[in-house]
Amino acid sequence: MPSNRLNIGSSPDELLSSERLNAESLPHELQPSLNPSLNIREELAGEWGTELLFLSEEEFDEAIIGVSERIGDEPVVAYDTTKIVEILSRSMTVDEAYEYFEFNILGSYVGEKTPVFITTAFKQ
Numbered sequence: 001m002p003s004n005r006l007n008i009g010s011s012p013d014e015l016l017s018s019e020r021l022n023a024e025s026l027p028h029e030l031q032p033s034l035n036p037s038l039n040i041r042e043e044l045a046g047e048w049g050t051e052l053l054f055l056s057e058e059e060f061d062e063a064i065i066g067v068s069e070r071i072g073d074e075p076v077v078a079y080d081t082t083k084i085v086e087i088l089s090r091s092m093t094v095d096e097a098y099e100y101f102e103f104n105i106l107g108s109y110v111g112e113k114t115p116v117f118i119t120t121a122f123k124q
Contacts, residue, residue, distance in 0.1 A: 053113040068116045077115040
């Protein structure tokens with residue numbers, strides 16, 4: 001298992017150059033899937049169980065970035081907020097897409113398995 005501790009006394013440059021992980025160095029169960037016949041929903045359900053909830057529209061599958069875990073909470077599907085807005089913007093303006101996302105997607109709670117939405121890019 002990869003260590004989750006920092007090397008005290010190491011500079012950030014030393015850590016970047018000497019402790020990079022690649023997929024081959026990960027244990028088998030943590031390596032990315034190489035099975036192109038599975039879609040992301042099937043792949044995540046196979047790894048995390050069929051209890052995961054996804055957005056009903058499969059067009060949002062390209063915005064899935066993984067599964068969020070937190071102590072005391074069940075694993076939930078994690079979506080990239082920016083990518084969802086980009087997908088919505090294909091059929092509406094960006095402002096309309098943000099409004100739609102905030103009200104109809106982010107504002108929906110369907111229980112403990114409700115997906116989370118991660119903002120990965122910021123406008124400056």
